[in-house]
Amino acid sequence: MQRGELSPAQLRQVFGENLRRLAADAQSVSQLCRELGVNRTQFNRYLHAEAFPRPDVLDRICSYFDVDARILLEPLDALREPCRQTGALRELTSLLSGVGALEVPEDILPSGVYLYRRVSSFNPGAIHCSMFALSRDELDVARIRGYTPVDASTRIGLGRKPGKRRFRGLVFRQLLGFSFVISMEQTSIMVLGGFESRYLGNPKFYFGTSLSTQDVLIPSPILLERLEPDCAAVMAARCALGMHERAELSPLLRGYFDRYAPLS
Template sequence: MRAEDLSPAQLRHVFGSNLRSLSASARSISALCVELGINRTQYNRYLNGEAFPRPDVLYRICSHFDVDARILLEPLETIQRASRVGAIGEISRLLSDLDMLDIPQQALPEGAYLHYRVSYFVPTEISCTLVGFQRDSHGVMRLRGYMPYASSDRIGLPRAAAARRFRGVAFRQLMGFSFILSMERTPLMVLGGFEPSYLGQENFYFGSSVSTQDVLSPAPILLQRLEPGVAAMIAVRGKIGIHPRAHYSPLIRGYFDKHQPA
């Protein structure tokens, strides 16, 4: 139902519900009223949907909670969702203006890749994750994968695919490409970049990344493009997970040995 179709009583109910949600994090309603300079009895009337505040009082409420006057008309979750969508839209427009989403096919072919990095948990071991890169209907290169069981078990995530899934977007850069990804169910984000042809190997990309789990210094990373087909996927099954460095080829473990912190 549109806001203009609501009765005054229904609008007061919307405002009261929003105000209760915003006030929930306050130390106490009494202390909040003191901060806002609003009479406690009158504030209770707002909370109960019995009255609207005067413009000057509404301004103090909106300023305190960093919201706008839409809290009089729309449910708080709708306003917050619209704000998030608006922010994402601004980011998308910025990237589009900079032409960073246009990655040539030869720079990053679609398909399956193996992503290698030093394990967060055991520095002498290497974590390997299967990642897929695919262009969407707008030509944006998206990446998707699942945290290995060995990693999710260590941080207490369920083994269900939805709990381990991550998604991201790749961007064109001067050499190679950069990316940003995030977990769907865990507040973990990673930002990094790759350059092509590690040691002349066209199917290997080398680079570094930082994450919200490890932000002190960039971590070396490798990306290996797999040949298309089921056979290639079966052949690399044993690499996925967390394994000692000796488990991997000299090219892979040599890259991480070379970038071992002093």
């Protein structure tokens, strides 16, 4: 039977079962009723699927147990994961908005296309380069979108298909510079890092470090390069993608990685 075909009595059974599970951890049902501001007799009717609560009572129940009104219609197990996600997002939003972390200034970190270079996880003598687009959404949140180059994605078992190689992330403002979090869409791999602007005074380069959840013991120096905002520059930069030996890099790039990730 589909949910839309359930009778009122069956819907009350769903809510009653949910409420019994939510109230199971309470030390005292009487104390729980006092905290909810609900009559004990009426609460027992909810528990035994004999009645639905009024909207104001339902709101107090949902707020108390950190759930939403879907407990009237859907089993609790089907709601737990979305509720956990909502709670985590609410906490993260509170942390970020409290320090103005979402206010990423366009004049220091413009929207556009960037090259992202780091020491290779497979060969310390090589530098890995990928490309991403930085944009602002309608709420002015700085977002990252890009694809892992084929050579790297095949090494970690993701294959060649674009959907498997796609990553996305967010950029946040810090007291000095910026931080970011990137996540692969098809796996649990994440990259966390931070960077500052104007490497050697050059406004096109941003320098910092990153840490992959693949190898949390070895942070890597990173160097971001902002490309000129035209199609020709982006197309020309495609030859830089993938893995390159340090000797192939320009003196500026090679000097940075030799300084912050010297070869033993």
